[in-house]
Each structure stands twice: as C-alpha cells, then as structure tokens.
Amino acid sequence: xxxxKIADIRYAAALLQWDxxxxxxxxxxxxxxRQVATLSEFAHQKFTDKSLGDLIRTLSFSGExxxxxxxxxxxxxxxxxxxxxxxxxxxxxxxxxxxxxxNAWIRAREENNxxxxxxxxxxxxxxxRKEAELLGFxxxxxxxxxxxxxxGCTVELLDGIFNQLREPLNQLIKKIAASEQxxxxxxxxxxxxxxxxxxxxxxxAEFGYDLEAGRQDISEHPFTVSFNNKDVRVTTRIxxxxxxxxxxxxxxxxxxxxxxxxxxxxxxxxxxxEAASLGIHESQSRLWENNVGRSIAFWEYYYPRLKKYFxxxxxxxxxxxxxxxxxxxxxxxxxTEADEVTYHFHVMIRYELExxxxxxxxxxxDIRDYWNDQYLTYLGVQVPDDKSGxxxxxxxxxxxxxxxxxYSLGSFYAAQFFNKAQDVLPGLNNMISSxxxxxxxxxLRVNIHVHGRMFTSxxxxxxxxxxxxxxxxxxxxxxxxxxxxxVI
Amino acid sequence: xxxxKIADIRYAAALLQWDxxxxxxxxxxxxxxRQVATLSEFAHQKFTDKSLGDLIRTLSFSGExxxxxxxxxxxxxxxxxxxxxxxxxxxxxxxxxxxxxxNAWIRAREENNxxxxxxxxxxxxxxxRKEAELLGFxxxxxxxxxxxxxxGCTVELLDGIFNQLREPLNQLIKKIAASEQxxxxxxxxxxxxxxxxxxxxxxxAEFGYDLEAGRQDISEHPFTVSFNNKDVRVTTRIxxxxxxxxxxxxxxxxxxxxxxxxxxxxxxxxxxxEAASLGIHESQSRLWENNVGRSIAFWEYYYPRLKKYFxxxxxxxxxxxxxxxxxxxxxxxxxTEADEVTYHFHVMIRYELExxxxxxxxxxxDIRDYWNDQYLTYLGVQVPDDKSGxxxxxxxxxxxxxxxxxYSLGSFYAAQFFNKAQDVLPGLNNMISSxxxxxxxxxLRVNIHVHGRMFTSxxxxxxxxxxxxxxxxxxxxxxxxxxxxxVI
Numbered sequence: 001x002x003x004x005k006i007a008d009i010r011y012a013a014a015l016l017q018w019d020x021x022x023x024x025x026x027x028x029x030x031x032x033x034r035q036v037a038t039l040s041e042f043a044h045q046k047f048t049d050k051s052l053g054d055l056i057r058t059l060s061f062s063g064e065x066x067x068x069x070x071x072x073x074x075x076x077x078x079x080x081x082x083x084x085x086x087x088x089x090x091x092x093x094x095x096x097x098x099x100x101x102x103n104a105w106i107r108a109r110e111e112n113n114x115x116x117x118x119x120x121x122x123x124x125x126x127x128x129r130k131e132a133e134l135l136g137f138x139x140x141x142x143x144x145x146x147x148x149x150x151x152g153c154t155v156e157l158l159d160g161i162f163n164q165l166r167e168p169l170n171q172l173i174k175k176i177a178a179s180e181q182x183x184x185x186x187x188x189x190x191x192x193x194x195x196x197x198x199x200x201x202x203x204x205a206e207f208g209y210d211l212e213a214g215r216q217d218i219s220e221h222p223f224t225v226s227f228n229n230k231d232v233r234v235t236t237r238i239x240x241x242x243x244x245x246x247x248x249x250x251x252x253x254x255x256x257x258x259x260x261x262x263x264x265x266x267x268x269x270x271x272x273x274e275a276a277s278l279g280i281h282e283s284q285s286r287l288w289e290n291n292v293g294r295s296i297a298f299w300e301y302y303y304p305r306l307k308k309y310f311x312x313x314x315x316x317x318x319x320x321x322x323x324x325x326x327x328x329x330x331x332x333x334x335x336t337e338a339d340e341v342t343y344h345f346h347v348m349i350r351y352e353l354e355x356x357x358x359x360x361x362x363x364x365x366d367i368r369d370y371w372n373d374q375y376l377t378y379l380g381v382q383v384p385d386d387k388s389g390x391x392x393x394x395x396x397x398x399x400x401x402x403x404x405x406x407y408s409l410g411s412f413y414a415a416q417f418f419n420k421a422q423d424v425l426p427g428l429n430n431m432i433s434s435x436x437x438x439x440x441x442x443x444l445r446v447n448i449h450v451h452g453r454m455f456t457s458x459x460x461x462x463x464x465x466x467x468x469x470x471x472x473x474x475x476x477x478x479x480x481x482x483x484x485x486x487v488i
Numbered sequence: 489x490x491x492x493k494i495a496d497i498r499y500a501a502a503l504l505q506w507d508x509x510x511x512x513x514x515x516x517x518x519x520x521x522r523q524v525a526t527l528s529e530f531a532h533q534k535f536t537d538k539s540l541g542d543l544i545r546t547l548s549f550s551g552e553x554x555x556x557x558x559x560x561x562x563x564x565x566x567x568x569x570x571x572x573x574x575x576x577x578x579x580x581x582x583x584x585x586x587x588x589x590x591n592a593w594i595r596a597r598e599e600n601n602x603x604x605x606x607x608x609x610x611x612x613x614x615x616x617r618k619e620a621e622l623l624g625f626x627x628x629x630x631x632x633x634x635x636x637x638x639x640g641c642t643v644e645l646l647d648g649i650f651n652q653l654r655e656p657l658n659q660l661i662k663k664i665a666a667s668e669q670x671x672x673x674x675x676x677x678x679x680x681x682x683x684x685x686x687x688x689x690x691x692x693a694e695f696g697y698d699l700e701a702g703r704q705d706i707s708e709h710p711f712t713v714s715f716n717n718k719d720v721r722v723t724t725r726i727x728x729x730x731x732x733x734x735x736x737x738x739x740x741x742x743x744x745x746x747x748x749x750x751x752x753x754x755x756x757x758x759x760x761x762e763a764a765s766l767g768i769h770e771s772q773s774r775l776w777e778n779n780v781g782r783s784i785a786f787w788e789y790y791y792p793r794l795k796k797y798f799x800x801x802x803x804x805x806x807x808x809x810x811x812x813x814x815x816x817x818x819x820x821x822x823x824t825e826a827d828e829v830t831y832h833f834h835v836m837i838r839y840e841l842e843x844x845x846x847x848x849x850x851x852x853x854d855i856r857d858y859w860n861d862q863y864l865t866y867l868g869v870q871v872p873d874d875k876s877g878x879x880x881x882x883x884x885x886x887x888x889x890x891x892x893x894x895y896s897l898g899s900f901y902a903a904q905f906f907n908k909a910q911d912v913l914p915g916l917n918n919m920i921s922s923x924x925x926x927x928x929x930x931x932l933r934v935n936i937h938v939h940g941r942m943f944t945s946x947x948x949x950x951x952x953x954x955x956x957x958x959x960x961x962x963x964x965x966x967x968x969x970x971x972x973x974x975v976i
Contacts, residue, residue, distance in 0.1 A: 008526035011519075012500050015507060023511075027701040028719030031499075031756070035715070038496035042530065213515040227523070231516030268519065 002055070003076065006046045007269030011227040013039035018233060020102070021219045033099030040095035041088055048084045056080055068272055071454050075271035085134045094131070097123050098399040105397035106220065114368050114386040121396060122364040125357055128401050132358060142358045145402035149278040150409065151456055155355060158405050161412075161471060162348050168475060169344060172482065176329045176341070179486040184325035187243040189313045196238050199309045200250040204234070206302070207254045207288060208441045210261055221394040222249040222336075224256035228268055232260040243313075244326070244337055251293040255285030258441060262449030272452035278403065279457050280448065282410020283417060290340050290411070291418040291477070292440070296323050297433040324485055331379035333388040340411070341478055342379060349374040350393075350404040358401060413461060415474035417444075420465045490543070491564065494534045495757030499715040501527035506721060508590070509707045521587030528583035529576055536572045544568055556760055559942050563759035573622045582619070585611050586887045593885035594708065602856050602874040609884055610852040613845055616889050620846060630846045633890035637766040638897065639944055643843060646893050649900075649959060650836050656963060657832060660970065664817045664829070667974040672813035675731040677801045684726050687797045688738045692722070694790070695742045695776060696929045698749055709882040710737040710824075712744035716756055720748040731801075732814070732825055739781040743773030746929060750937030760940035766891065767945050768936065770898020771905060778828050778899070779906040779965070780928070784811050785921040812973055819867035821876040828899070829966055830867060837862045838881075838892040846889060901949060903962035905932075908953045 016036050024032060046052070059065070059073045086094075101120040108117035132141035135148075140155040147153060205211060219235035226232040234253040239245040259281060267273030275281045292298050296319075299306075303322055307314045314322065329339045335346035353370060356362045362370055371390040372383040383389035395403050421443055422428050431439050447464050458468050482488070504524050512520060534540070547553065547561045574582075589608040596605035620629035623636075628643040635641060693699060707723035714720040722741040727733040747769060755761030763769045780786050784807075787794075791810055795802050802810065817827045823834035841858060844850045850858055859878040860871040871877035883891050909931055910916050919927050935952050946956050970976070 004522075005526045005529075008523040009530070012504055012523050012527055016500055016503055019503060019507070023703060023705075025699070025701055025703050025719055025721075027698070028715065031716035031718055034492075035496040035500050038493045039500055041493075042497070210515070211513070213513055215511060215513050217511075227516065228519035230519055231513055233513075 002046070002052055004269030006043050007273075009039050009043040009046070013043065014225050015227055018225045020099075021221075021223070022217045022235060029099075029103045033096055033103075036099055037092050037095035041092040044083065044086070044091040045088050047080065048086075048088070053080050053084065068267075068454070072267070072270045072272055075453055079271065082135060085136065086131065087134075090127075090130070090134065094127050094399060097127055098397070101397040101399070102394070105391070105394065109220070109387055109391050112385050112387045112391070114389075114391055117391060117397070118364050118367075121367075124396065124399055125364055125401075128399065129358055129360065140355070140359065142355045142402065145354075145358060146405065147402075149400075149403050149406050151277060152458070153279070153402075153405065153409075158351060161408075162344075162351065165344065165471060165475070166348065169341065172478065172488075173329065173331065173341060175488050176482060176486045179488060182324045182328040182485070183321070184328045186313065186317055186321075187325055188241055189243075190240055191243050191310060191313060193238050193240055195309045196240070196246050199306065200236055200238075200246055202305070203247075203250050204254060206435075207251070207258065207437055209234075209254050209257050213261055214257060216250075222253050223394075224253045224260065226257075226260040226263075229261055229263045229265050229273075232257045242337075247326075248289055248293070249336060252285045252289040255288035256281060258288070258444070259284040259449055262445045263452055264450055267452055272454055274453045276448070276451065276453055276455060276460055277457045278406035279409035279413060280460060282406050283413035284410075284444065284448070286407075286410045287414035287418055287444075291414055292432060292437070294327055294340070295429075295432065297429045299323055299326075300433040301435040327481070327485055329482060329486070331381050333375070333381055333383060334392055336392075341482060343411070344408050345378045347404050347408045349378060354401050354404065409457075409469070412469060412471050412474045413457070415477045416461065416465055416470060417448075419473045419477070490534070490540055492757030494531050495761075497527050497531040497534070501531065502713050503715055506713045506723075508587075509709075509711070510705045510723060517587075517591045521584055521591075524587055525580050525583035529580040532571065532574070532579040533576050535568065536574075536576070541568050541572065556755075556942070560755070560758045560760055563941055567759070570623060573624065574619065575622075578615075578618070578622065582615050582887060585615055586885070589885040589887070590882070593879070593882065597708070597875055597879050600873050600875045600879070602877075602879055605879060605885070606852050606855075609855075612884065612887055613852055613889075616887065617846055617848065628843070628847065630843045630890065633842075633846060634893065635890075637888075637891050637894050639765060640946070641767070641890075641893065641897075646839060649896075650832075650839065653832065653959060653963070654836065657829065660966065660976075661817065661819065661829060663976050664970060664974050667976060670812045670816040670973070671809070672816045674801065674805055674809075675813055676729055677731075678728055679731050679798060679801060681726050681728055683797045684728070684734050687794065688724055688726075688734055690793070691735075691738055692742060694923075695739070695746065695925055697722075697742050697745050701749055702745060704738075710741050711882075712741045712748065714745075714748040714751075717749055717751050717753050717761075720745045730825075735814075736777055736781065737824060740773045740777040743776035744769060746776070746932070747772040747937055750933045751940055752938055755940055760942055762941045764936070764939065764941055764943060764948055765945045766894035767897035767901060768948060770894050771901035772898075772932065772936070774895075774898045775902035775906055775932075779902055780920060780925070782815055782828070783917075783920065785917045787811055787814075788921040789923040815969070815973055817970060817974070819869050821863070821869055821871060822880055824880075829970060831899070832896050833866045835892050835896045837866060842889050842892065897945075897957070900957060900959045900962045901945070903965045904949065904953055904958060905936075907961045907965070 013036050016032060016039065020029070020032050020036075056073060056077050060077050065073065097120065101117070101124050104117050104120040108114060128145060129141065132144040135144040137144040143154045146155070146158070201216065204216060213230045214232040214234065217233065217235050218237060220237065222234070222236045224232065224234050234250075234257050236246055236250050236253065259275060263273055263275065299319060299322060303319050327339065329341045331342050331345075332338055335343065338346050349371070353362070353367065353374070357364070357367075367390050368386065375381050375383050375389070421440060425439060425443060428440060448460060451460065455463060461468050501524050504520060504527065508517070508520050508524075544561060544564050548565050553561065585608065589605070589612050592605050592608040596602060616633060617629065620632040623632040625632040631642045634643070634646070689704065692704060701718045702720040702722065705721070705723050706725060708725065710722070710724045712720065712722045722738075722745050724734055724738050724741065747763060751761055751763065787807060787810065791807050815827065817829045819830050819833075820826055823831065826834055837859070841850070841855065841862070845852070845855070855878050856874065863869050863871050863877070909928060913919075913927060913931055916928060919925075936948060939948065943951060949956050
C-alpha cells in the first residue's frame with residue numbers, strides 16, 4: 001500500500017512531464033519545474049523513509065512469502081538501499097536542474113545553438129558525477145549510471161561488446177558502400193501531415209496497442225510514458241518531407257507501449273509491475289521496429305494499405321523497391337533516422353562521450369568539437385549544425401546518462417529473441433505477411449511482459465533462449481538481410 | 489516554502505484532473521482516481537501537519553510582519569484550523585468518491601440515465617453531510633458547505649436575497665413573455681466546428697487572455713483551471729447547431745481565466761495568490777460574459793468580425809437583430825444556456841435542492857422527481873430526459889455542493905462592479921464599442937485581481953463601490969436592458 005502511494009506520486013510527476021512536452025503553455029515552464037521537483041522530492045522522501053526501509057527489511061527476513069512477493073521484497077530492498085544513498089536535497093536539485101535543462105534544450109534547438117544548452121547541461125553533468133559518487137561503483141564512475149538503466153551493466157562489459165562489433169560492422173558498411181546503391185528518394189516526397197497521422201494511428205491499432213488504454217500526441221522528441229498499464233501514452237513527430245521520420249519512431253514507441261500495456265496490472269506500484277530493464281524495453285521497441293517493421297513479410301501485408309494513404313507518392317513504387325528503400329544503409333547525422341547497421345556507431349560515439357564526460361576526461365564545452373570529430377571519423381559525415389549534431393537527442397536534458405547503450409543492447413536482444421520466436425512459432429513469417437501480429441505479441445507477453453522485473457535481462461534471456469546475450473544473432477541477422485539487399 | 493510545496497502537490501492534482509476531463513484514455517480512469525486521491529491526501533496531510541500549524545500560530549502572534557504577510561498568516565491559520573477538522577482518511581475517501589462520481593456522471597450522461605449516477609452521488613452526499621458536521625455550523629448544515637466557496641455565506645443570507653428577487657424576476661419574465669418575441673432561429677443554423685473553434689480562439693486573444701500562459705481544449709463541461717498564474721487553462725465545448733453554446737461558455741471561462749492570470753505571481757502557494765471567493769470569481773466571468781459580452785457596445789465592434797467567420801449564416805442579419813437574439817429571454821432547460829433573467833431560477837432550484845439534500849429532507853433518489861417538478865413550477869418547462877435535467881451539471885460529481893449560489897452572487901456583484909466601472913472610467917462604452925477592452929481589464933486587475941484573498945467579497949465590494957452587495961444594481965441593469973429589448 002505504501003509502495004503504491006509512492007507510485008501514485010511518481011506517475012503524477014510523469015503526467016506533469018508528459019504535459020510539459022505536449023501541451024503546456026510556454027510561460028508555465030518555471031512553475032512546472034518546481035512542481036515536478038516537489039513531487040520527485042516527496043516520492044523520494046517517502047520511499048527512503050526509515051519506517052518503510054524497516055518494513056521491507058523485516059519482510060525480507062520472512063521465509064513464508066510466495067515467490068512473487070518474495071521477489072517484490074527483494075527488489076524493493078535493492079531499490080531502497082540505492083535510493084537512500086541520494087539525499088532529498090540532491091533529488092530535488094536534480095529534478096529542478098532536469099526541468100531547467102529540458103527547457104534550455106528546447107530553446108537551444110530553436111536557436112540551433114549548443115551554447116544555449118551548455119550551462120544547464122554542465123550543471124547536470126556535475127550532478128551526475130556526484131550521483132555516481134553517491135551511488136558508488138567499483139571500476140568506473142559511469143558504471144554507477146549504466147546500472148540505473150541496466151542492472152549489472154558496466155564499462156567493461158560494453159567495451160567488450162562494442163570492441164568486438166566495431167570492426168565487423170565497419171567492414172559490412174564498407175561492403176555496402178561499394179555495392180550498387182538503393183534509391184530511396186521517393187520517401188522524401190511530400191507526405192501530408194494529416195495522412196501521416198492517420199497512417200500512424202492505424203499502425204498503433206494494427207500492432208495491438210490498446211487505444212482505449214493510451215493515446216498518441218505530438219512532441220518534439222517521440223517518447224512513451226506510462227501512468228499505469230491502462231494509460232500508456234506515445235508521442236510522435238511528423239516531417240512532411242520524410243516518410244521515415246514518423247513511421248519508424250511510431251513503430252518504435254509502439255514496441256515500448258506494448259510492453260507497458262502488458263505489465264501485470266495487479267503489480268501496480270511494485271517492482272514486478274515494472275519493466276525488466278531498459279535494455280529489455282529497447283529489445284521490444286527494436287524488435288517491432290526492425291525485425292518486424294522493416295521486414296519484407298510485414299510489408300507484403302501492409303504495403304497495399306500504405307499505398308491507399310499515399311497513392312500519388314507510392315503508386316508507381318513496387319514492394320521490392322519500397323523494402324529496399326526503407327532498409328537503405330547510409331552513414332548519416334541523426335541517430336533516430338539511422339539504419340540498423342550504422343545505428344550502432346551513433347550509440348558507440350555517445351557511449352564513449354558519456355564515459356569520458358562522467359570520468360571528467362572531457363567537459364561540456366568540448367562536446368560539440370568531440371561530437372563533430374567522432375562523426376567524421378566513424379561515419380564519415382560532416383556535422384553542419386548543432387541540431388543535426390550534439391543537440392539532436394533529448395536524453396541528456398532529462399539527465400539520462402548511460403541510457404544510449406541500452407539501445408544497442410536492445411537491438412542485440414531483439415535479434416536473439418526474434419530468432420527464438422521464429423524457432424518456436426512455426427509459420428511466424430507467414431503470420432506476419434498475412435497481417436497477424438497477435439501471435440508474436442502473445443509470445444512476448446507470456447515470455448517477457450507478464451514477468452515485470454521478476455528476472456534480470458540476463459536471466460530472462462536464458463529462460464527464453466537457453467543462453468545469455470549473444471551478439472552473433474544480431475550479426476547473422478544483418479549479414480543475411482543486408483547481404484541480400486545489397487547482393488554482397 | 490512549506491505552503492508553496494503543498495501548492496505544488498495541489499496543482500499537480502489539478503493537472504491530473506484537467507487531463508482526466510480532456511485527454512485521458514477511458515481505461516485510465518480507475519488508476520487516475522487513486523492517483524488524484526493520493527495527491528489530495530498528501531497535500532492535506534502536509535497542510536494539517538502540527539508543525540506547520542505551530543509555525544503559522546507562532547507567526548500569527550508576531551506583530552512585526554508587513555501587511556501582506558500578516559494577511560497570509562491570518563488566512564493560513566483560518567484554512568489550517570478548518571482543514572484540521574477533516575481527517576486524512578476522510579479527505580482520501582472524498583477524493584476517491586469524487587473521481588468515481590465523475591466517471592459515473594460521464595457514463596450516466598452517455599446513457600442519459602440518472603440512476604447510473606445515483607449510487608456514487610448518494611455516497612458523495614453522505615460524505616458532504618459528514619463534512620458539514622466535521623466543519624461545524626451554527627444554523628444550517630448547508631452553511632458549512634456554502635462557506636467553502638464563499639466565506640460567511642449562509643442560508644439566512646441567501647434566503648433573504650432570493651426571496652427578495654424571486655417575485656420581481658418572475659414579474660419581469662411574465663412581462664417579457666407577453667411582449668413581442670425575439671427571433672433567434674438564425675443562431676441555430678449550422679456553425680461548423682472548425683470556424684467556431686477559431687472564433688473562440690480569437691475571443692480569447694481579444695479579451696486579453698495570454699495564450700502563452702494558457703491554452704484552450706475541449707471537454708464535456710467547460711471549465712477553467714489554474715496551475716499558477718502562468719498556466720491558466722480553459723476548456724470549451726462546441727455544438728455545431730447552436731451558436732450560443734460555445735460563445736458564452738468561452739467568454740465566461742475567459743472571465744475566470746483573466747482573474748487567475750491576474751493573481752499576483754509572487755504570492756504563489758499563499759492565500760494572497762488565490763481568488764477572493766467563488767462569488768468574486770463568478771463576478772469576473774459574468775461581467776465579461778454578460779455586462780460586456782452581451783452588450784450592444786461590444787458587438788458594434790465585434791459583429792463585423794464575427795460575420796467574417798460565418799458570412800453565410802449571419803450575412804443577412806443586422807446588428808440589432810443579432811443583439812436581440814443573443815439576449816432572448818425564454819425559460820429553458822439548461823442552466824449554462826439560460827439568459828440573464830431566467831438564469832437565476834436555475835440557481836434557485838439547485839440551491840433549494842442542495843439545501844434539502846444536505847439537511848436530509850430529500851434523498852438522492854428523489855432528485856429527478858424534485859428537479860422535474862421544480863422546473864415545471866418555476867420555469868414552466870417539462871424536462872424530457874435526465875441529460876436536460878438533473879444530469880446537466882458537472883458540479884455534484886465534483887463534490888461541489890454550495891457552489892451554484894455563487895453564480896447568482898457573481899451576477900449581482902458583476903452588475904454592481906460594472907456600474908461602478910462606468911462611473912469611474914469615462915467613455916467606457918465607447919472604448920468597448922471601439923474594441924478596447926484593456927482599460928476595463930486593467931481596472932479589474934488593479935481593483936480586484938492583484939489583491940488575491942486580501943479582502944473578503946464584502947470588503948472588496950465596499951472598497952470598490954463604497955457599499956456592500958446591493959442587488960438593486962442587477963435589477964436596474966436587467967430592467968433597463970430588457971425593458972428596451974422587449975419594449976416594456
């Protein structure tokens with residue numbers, strides 16, 4: 001009961017943030033910051049209250065609890081112990097700085113000028129460094145922050161994964177660059193806003209998102225937010241001259257939202273009512289976005305429907321051309337618009353940057369130069385301005401450092417889960433190509449969603465696949481897929 | 489600082505309620521109820537905390553405070569003492585029941601069936617009776633509830649006012665009924681939604697509402713809500729076959745919103761940052777809606793603009809016809825659509841009903857019959873269904889009993905204030921007829937808005953008009969105006 005009341009406050013704060021990014025009038029920003037900060041402070045105060053800690057500890061010594069309750073107690077104790085390391089004053093300062101930073105980021109984007117964002121970001125980075133100290137770490141301060149999004153994730157682990165993938169990915173990109181290029185110019189015709197919106201709403205329904213337990217709105221940066229599994233909202237953005245923009249962010253957020261709608265309602269406010277980890281969350285968004293949404297099977301069914309929205313734009317384009325175009329591989333500036341292959345370089349650049357930033361090896365004022373230099377080195381692209389460069393992501397303005405690596409982990413888990421689904425669900429591709437996405441959703445519900453935080457990412461992966469995270473499945477998937485598209 | 493943090497929680501709860509009535513997906517209702525209830529409970533807990541009470545009491549003994557701080561302390565002490573009469577459990581139960589009732593009211597309206605609403609309403613009425621007991625009263629339990637919206641307002645006072653007005657109003661209505669009737673049929677042509685919306689948005693700007701410190705959305709029942717004076721939102725509803733519906737509710741809410749936007753920002757979270765009373769709040773909405781919005785002067789300027797939105801519907805209608813039509817007096821079913829004269833019978837019926845309900849002289853199951861009977865007796869109209877009868881107002885579902893009388897008080901204060909404004913602002917009518925509403929707004933800002941709760945309604949009225957509430961101004965105003973329109 002106590003935990004659920006704390007959840008009420010946290011979810012109220014989440015609604016205030018949703019509103020801030022969708023409907024809040026401009027001048028309301030300052031008061032909103034303090035309102036969100038107060039809620040965060042109270043939630044933190046209540047959760048770190050000694051009497052709650054004592055209660056959780058007492059329960060953790062009880063051997064009589066059924067399995068799920070035992071898991072709730074164990075995870076609550078972990079959360080409690082971690083939270084008590086942060087003081088109420090620190091939590092409030094963080095919440096206020098985050099709100100301020102978000103508004104600075106919006107202004108900076110409007111002006112296309114990183115230096116407008118830099119002062120609040122510098123405050124935030126200092127707070128995150130302090131947070132790492134308070135939370136504690138063994139090898140690297142960034143480990144403490146990574147752990148916030150993906151329990152047990154470390155610099156050592158990620159260095160291992162990325163060092164292993166960097167060269168093969170680079171090789172594949174080079175081979176693709178040397179092949180005959182895909183024409184995707186027709187995706188950059190005029191796709192009117194209203195039609196895109198309707199198309200997105202159809203996608204939401206098509207994938208099994210419950211529109212009576214959620215809604216879609218427009219925001220600067222698309223996101224999913226949940227206030228309980230009966231109110232899970234997504235946002236999107238629409239670029240009238242870029243078919244990709246809305247489409248992939250919409251399917252991506254659908255993946256997140258399906259996970260949240262599938263969490264067990266009776267566990268509201270308790271750890272088992274929460275997602276396993278951000279990596280697993282991203283595995284859901286990536287699986288629907290890439291393994292399903294960018295597959296030939298999905299568009300066999302869906303492309304004729306899409307053409308009805310855009311007969312003028314797509315009437316002359318056949319399925320094969322369309323499929324190749326939506327899978328075009330090309331080094332680019334914007335992470336959220338990147339293809340499945342080059343995507344991971346966007347993540348690796350951010351990962352290295354954050355690692356250095358938190359360790360104090362570079363400072364906020366170095367970000368622009370570092371960013372632009374890395375994009376040139378790894379992706380061979382020249383960053384023309386901040387909006388296409390270091391101002392493109394909302395994450396830092398939210399205080400989310402250590403988040404980006406979960407995108408790559410999500411892709412790797414997604415490939416591994418999808419490979420397993422194809423093994424155990426006979427005819428899955430045929431189902432997808434006949435518009436039946438429910439069997440796959442049900443499989444994810446049963447194997448992942450209903451468990452909440454019962455298992456760690458690694459445990460979940462072992463239960464489902466019989467082994468832990470193995471990036472071979474991802475590499476096989478992209479070698480196969482892009483080998484065919486680019487005839488390599 | 490403590491008070492402001494409590495305000496943060498209250499305003500967060502207000503945003504949750506705004507969202508509930510505008511954008512919340514259907515299935516989110518249950519969890520939303522508990523989230524609002526938790527915030528209300530915490531806000532109440534924090535405000536009734538003994539340490540805060542001690543602090544306020546200590547300050548109240550200090551003779552050294554400047555005037556405004558002294559007023560804040562005095563009013564906070566009153567609020568504190570009143571709040572401590574309600575237990576946290578009672579406050580939570582009330583908040584949950586209100587949320588449940590609101591959803592039941594929505595469903596009951598959809599089904600056009602009061603009996604769907606009745607069970608939750610009965611729970612709510614019982615809680616309100618209990619609230620009256622807890623708050624305490626001298627003569628009548630309803631006094632305790634009236635006092636929540638209008639400090640010092642009593643059954644004795646309202647009986648006095650209404651008994652005095654009932655007969656003269658009745659006489660006027662009879663004379664009007666015996667005169668040549670006004671044709672307003674052209675107001676019930678098709679007025680497309682989008683054009684009405686745009687027209688409403690122009691009205692908002694025209695009256696001086698700051699659109700960067702607020703926004704308008706659609707809801708079942710129009711309302712104004714404030715989260716601070718930089719984020720004051722209004723809602724409206726649109727009936728495509730009724731010009732009046734959106735127009736008057738829009739201007740009405742503008743009046744409320746102008747008051748909220750004019751409250752002193754530096755008093756956020758303190759009594760002086762709040763409105764004087766609901767009666768004064770309604771004086772602002774009524775003044776703009778009726779004394780300005782239904783005046784010939786206003787439409788001299790604004791009617792040509794309106795015609796641009798609806799050339800087909802209003803092209804052939806001249807100003808005089810239009811002015812008469814928007815002021816047509818005719819007994820009707822719906823309070824919010826009633827004219828300025830018959831309006832007060834709607835209020836009197838509700839007032840008598842609530843008085844009896846709280847006193848236990850009638851029960852919730854009697855409401856429909858009582859309502860329909862009174863409408864026949866006083867307004868001579870047959871109520872065809874619940875949606876046009878006892879289900880028409882949102883107020884009860886919000887737990888607001890004792891609210892309706894403030895609408896009439898508001899009209900009476902509005903007439904008195906507007907009469908004074910005409911005295912002290914030379915050429916006011918000419919300003920209005922040339923589209924200048926800012927001088928009047930400024931006068932209201934200086935005389936009413938900036939003071940917050942510094943003065944009671946009665947004190948405010950005396951400061952502005954040199955005398956307390958005097959319904960003569962209202963009666964003179966309607967006798968004059970309608971005497972001319974109906975040539976009586």
